Amino acid sequence: MMRSTNDMCGICGFTGATDERAPILKAMCDVMAHRGPDGEGQYTDDGIAFGHRRLSLIDLEGGNQPMVRSTGEHAARITSPALAGDGTPALGAEAAAAKGDYAIVFNGEIYNYQDLRAELEAQGWEFQTHSDTEVLLTGYLAWGEEVLDRLRGMFAFALWNRQTRELFCARDFFGIKPFYYTVQDGQFIFASEIKCILEHPAYERKLNEEALEQYLCFQFSALDETFFKDIFKLAPAHCMTVHADGTTETRRWWRPTYDFDESRSREATVDAIDEAVHESVRYHNVADVEVGSFLSSGIDSSYMAACLAQENPSIKTFTVGFAEYEGERDEITWARELADELHIANNSKHIGEDEYWEVLPRVQWHMDEPSADPSAVALYFVDQEAAKQVKAVLSGEGADEFFGGYRIYQTPFANQKLAWAPKGLLRGASKMARGLGVRGANYLERASEQVEDWYYTNANGVAFSPEERNRLRVGKRANAEERIPTPQELTAPVYAEVAGLDETTRMQYADLFFWLVGDILLKTDKMSMAHSLESRVPFLDKQVFDVSRTIPTRLKADNDQTKLTLREAAERAIPKDWAQKEKLGFPVPVVNWLRQDRYYNEIKGWFTGEIAQQFFNTDELVRLLDEHKAGADRSRKIWIVYMFLMWYKIYFVDKKAPEKPAA
Template sequence: MCGIVGFTSNGHDPAAAKRTAQAMADLIRHRGPDGEGYYADTRAALGHRRLSIIDIDGGGQPMFNEDGALVVVFNGEIYNYRALRTRLQRLGHRFATDSDTEVLLHGYEAWGTALPRRLRGMFAFALWDRRTGTLFCARDLFGIKPLYYYQRGRQLLFASEIKALLAHPAFEKKLNEARLPDWLSMEYLPDSETLFAGVYELPPAHTLLWQDGRLTTARYAAPQFRPRPGSLRHYAGAIGDALADSAAAHRIADVPVGCFLSGGVDSSLVVRETARNQPAVQCFAVGYAEQAYSELPAARAAAAALGVPLHETTVTAADFFAANRAIQWYLDEPMPNPAEVPLYFLCRAARQHVKVVLSGEGADELFGGYPLYQQAVWAGRWQAVPRALRRALAGLLPGCGFLRRGALPRWQRAARANYVFETTQERDKYLLRSYGAPAPARRCKPYFDAVRHLDEPTAVQWVDMQTWLPRDILRKADRMSMAHGLELRVPFLDRRVLAVALALPRRLRCTGRRGKPALRAAAACRLPGRLAEAPKRGFPVPLADWLRQDETYARVRAKLTGPVAARFFDTAALCALLDAHRAGTTNAMTKIWAFYCFIEWYELYFEEKIPPVL
């Protein structure tokens, strides 16, 4: 796991270009504290910050092929690199290292732009072909590892994190203000744009090709749900086998490996599979003094049942708010999901003991774990009722959200939009100006249009895998772990596990009353006690309670009435929202935290000298 940067231009000075690449890489040195390397010629420059995990002595980057015509920088891990290495050796390729990075060079020589389809792992890489003047980049199937790019004229800049672009003289830092309403509704932008004007995120399962000033992106894989008949017992076995195989692959490392453990079924399964081959694997959990929100009791019970040691971390309100400034810096774009804060502390604690952790992200999206999917089951059944009757009932009971949403098209009723605000009218009353932004669900319509043929809960799952998973779940997992030089691996997000998930009949992914039945059946065969039925908790945070305390209230109010708030928002409306929350007449935690995080992020990136003092 590392950080990569680079750029292309026509006729730059290699020495100066190398210095620029180093300045870019310095801004993401937290991703690779173990080493650095740079390459530059007259047309391109590449930089790399290394976190040494595999082939510690021989895996330095940038890495070259035998004749030096190809050079690559790479962030991630290729878990099938040994099998690919053997195949390439049979084709006549010679390897100089035992690093998975070298497989990318010889793989590109053998298979060209088809290379990413053969890779099993998490990755973002950039490969420069000096002979053809071609830059080829690719991102993994799920979007576990990030990659951003920025084009200005015939120059192309790229980096693992947006902040690295700030060090390049061609980069013009500007807020993509037109997308502020979308972000405010959804906590992220559901497409390739970012809150920095002109900066784009390469989507998951995509490649980027740059040659002669022309940029082309293409999708190299498009997984589809294709349910196949099978019993619960059959699929429970298939899931267990696939996860065991994936966990074994994800343990490949030349450094100590640990696990996150929340006490839920997903993390417990990952720990169990890891502990089978690594007894007494070190596990890590985070919680709060407020017991109602803390997952530490559940984590302790799971650790005891699995027979593994547990390291506990407790986060206070003071810790929470003090860390948010640094967290927004590491995130690149503001993210008001409070779960990122305990994750930040969990990663910091784990890094004191191990360099790699395995975690349970992705299980809910692949196997149907969110209540949203169960609601979609009922919504799908409701659509079978004649439309006239549905409209009539919605008119008789206008206060019933289920009936009201049931009268809407699927892309409106099912999208994970309006996450922060129920309506655009409610959102827009806090904005100082009108942006003419569409309803946030409209941004998700293209995704739902692409899967009209799927039943409703399956369509919602698919859309989540394209939007929510890479842009929220995996983004905060990558940034919070890399902030501490910790490699976080996600065994559920693996090609073989995905193949089983895509074949599951819908009834084995979710029902109207139960999530993840097949995964829980697999867990029942493998986990001790009642761990397989552990309820889904998410990442609960006592923020709503803290916002009602005097000290926290004053801190937040000062931010909501400051100069940045006054530039974008109706500060009187923000204060009224905060006061209503404090009085207990409403729970506006998510909305308040969204405004607070945006303001703090904007101060960091647009009001202060970069890099900030954290």
């Protein structure tokens, strides 16, 4: 493995001057101690306060943060605020002496930091540590904001210019690492987790009901403004400057684009994919600690684990499943068989029914905002298992969005069979089929519309429609005079950026800005950090995307199969049975659980309780429960509401973290 001082961590901070900065920073850092149990650092200067929690992989001394740099031409004096003997930040004279000209707090991994360091050294810049943090800080001094275009990795950081009294913040290409912020009374407050901002006394906790409206349709937080009023997410590939007068300026520094290479052969495309994935896995294996890998039954983690095994044959892999699914070739069986084929170690766990339900409150607390994805809980457990043996793990997120992996991406191909039919006829047939309860209504409806009309997230068809939402909602927002935007209106600006491309590519592009960042990557970060585990995502690499963006849609998906050329590339590393296997994800048995009296009665108590009465028509909620118990599948809609109610109780009633279940 290559030498690295990269760390996963949590960052926080705020502008402005107050005599209470030390205890505020301490409280903000303490509430996200799970992101970095190995160390804590603080930095204060006139107008700025930075906090940092560190999950160290190596080099405990050299990579401490916040990191401060003083420059005299290209010479460097790197310092980090000292820690007292008991490990608490020293905010007195020692820290005051380490002001420097620039200070940074950084969460993430810069995988090409060694290449960038060599380039900077050739220009005369000097370094005092082996950390990617110092390379990032020095790169900003050398290239300014253009450093962002040179980075290869995942990152969220804030950088203070002491001379101009400006704060520069940025988030990575695809939004792998989170960055939340708010402006209160002229103070800019930011953090890796919302719960840190809630510890700042300038922020008053308020629910953003507009976020609830969209959550019911998307099944995740889909707006730039979070469920907490006036707390926002910095969008992926965006940066922000906070000026000395308190004003902010945000810009987009990168946008994914497509340029299909129709002249390249299918075999050459497969070659390009295989080379890019192997190289990315090699970069993501940069560490001085052991890097493990998740291993499910699907192609993404199987291909990735096989590539990692070629770099390190002694790797450990991790799998979870549900006892209800035990039997022939379930999730764990597939993983174990592949691990045997690859001669690598596999650690597996069947998640028990009771422990799944017991951990739900803790999962919602870690997520910061309500998440209705049942697989987030499964991810919590596989991260927990991995964290017992390794500090870093590879995960397969991004392959579906890059290479056409979701079955829903095949819909445009199926719709072509009805291209001859008038749209009005298809709409009428869809309404008739829906009224009669006949299968095929969704198929007919989608064939009669443009993809922008019906595809807004992968929750389409399982979450609430705007009409269902309007029947369900009561309370302040439901009674407001202003009109609630539809999901289609929210996604329209994204679709407009790729208006000239085919429907499948437009769906992929929309997912980059909604499903991927709002659901997939959020749970990846929050569930791994819940266990102080670094989760790395090799498919979500800039160089891998540069290959995927050139692949024509016909080589990504067709009416019969998804991820066509990615599967062919994977066959070079794993057996065909695994490379061609359909996607399972985490098959959580929620559908069956919700029909049991035990869980039906428990959720009915939530659905008729005081919190539910504030926001919902409880008769409608009970109707959903009864229909599901009678045999109709209403599980996702039930879960969406149930998780919101649980989250609201944690953050607005109890206002404290739930007890952590025994491991």
